[in-house]
Amino acid sequence: PFVNLSADPAQQYFSDGLAEEVLDRLGQVPGLMVVARSSSFVFRDGKDDIREIAEKLGVNAVLEGTVRRDGKRLRLSAKLVDGKSGYQLWSGSFDREAGDLFAVQAELAQAVINAIVPVARGDSPVNALSAPPPTVSLSAYDLYLLGKSKASTRWPNDMLQSVQYLEQALAQVAAALHAA
Numbered sequence: 001p002f003v004n005l006s007a008d009p010a011q012q013y014f015s016d017g018l019a020e021e022v023l024d025r026l027g028q029v030p031g032l033m034v035v036a037r038s039s040s041f042v043f044r045d046g047k048d049d050i051r052e053i054a055e056k057l058g059v060n061a062v063l064e065g066t067v068r069r070d071g072k073r074l075r076l077s078a079k080l081v082d083g084k085s086g087y088q089l090w091s092g093s094f095d096r097e098a099g100d101l102f103a104v105q106a107e108l109a110q111a112v113i114n115a116i117v118p119v120a121r122g123d124s125p126v127n128a129l130s131a132p133p134p135t136v137s138l139s140a141y142d143l144y145l146l147g148k149s150k151a152s153t154r155w156p157n158d159m160l161q162s163v164q165y166l167e168q169a170l171a172q173v174a175a176a177l178h179a180a
Contacts, residue, residue: 001044002065002076015067016041018076022063025113032117035059054083061089063116072098080116090116137176143169 004015020037027034035057043053050062065078073095080090094111147165150158 001041002067002078003046005066006069008069011067011069014069018067019065022113025110026063026117029113029117033059049086050081051083051086054081059083069098074098076111078116137172140169140172140176143172 002015002019004012006014019041023034023037023040026032039057046064048056050064054060054062060083062081062083063078064081065076068075068077074097076094076096078092078094079088081087082089092111092115143165147162147169150162150165153159
């Protein structure tokens with residue numbers, strides 16, 4: 001689970017939702033084994049040493065992070081830590097404007113995934129700090145996620161709706177690029 005560093009403790013739901021989104025997306029990476037939420041969230045209090053957590057969960061690396069929400073700004077800081085040595089393998093921070101919370105969670109989760117998967121596999125880390133956000137339009141990104149979600153069901157009506165969402169997303173991105 002990610003630690004909520006926001007001034008408002010009631011924001012824990014956002015931190016938990018973000019952690020769940022990251023877990024779900026990590027679980028979809030071929031060849032990567034991910035511990036279930038019910039097992040990892042036992043360590044929410046953060047009192048255990050990372051090496052002890054890794055041993056108890058039977059994992060090689062642990063992802064830990066913090067979330068800060070200040071008005072419309074969000075900052076996620078994440079670290080991938082080696083489970084045997086306790087040394088940091090990778091770290092990154094991601095700043096975003098809070099719009100559609102589900103879209104922001106998905107965007108931040110994908111940014112973390114893009115950064116840590118190569119490291120988890122033993123490859124060179126990706127410089128996540130220099131990576132631009134997928135779009136300047138959260139609305140377009142939200143439409144993209146909706147389209148992707150509908151396409152995954154493979155039902156004919158959902159596939160048609162997926163195409164409509166994706167076309168709307170492309171139109172918004174094209175309009176934003178044309179305006180720039």
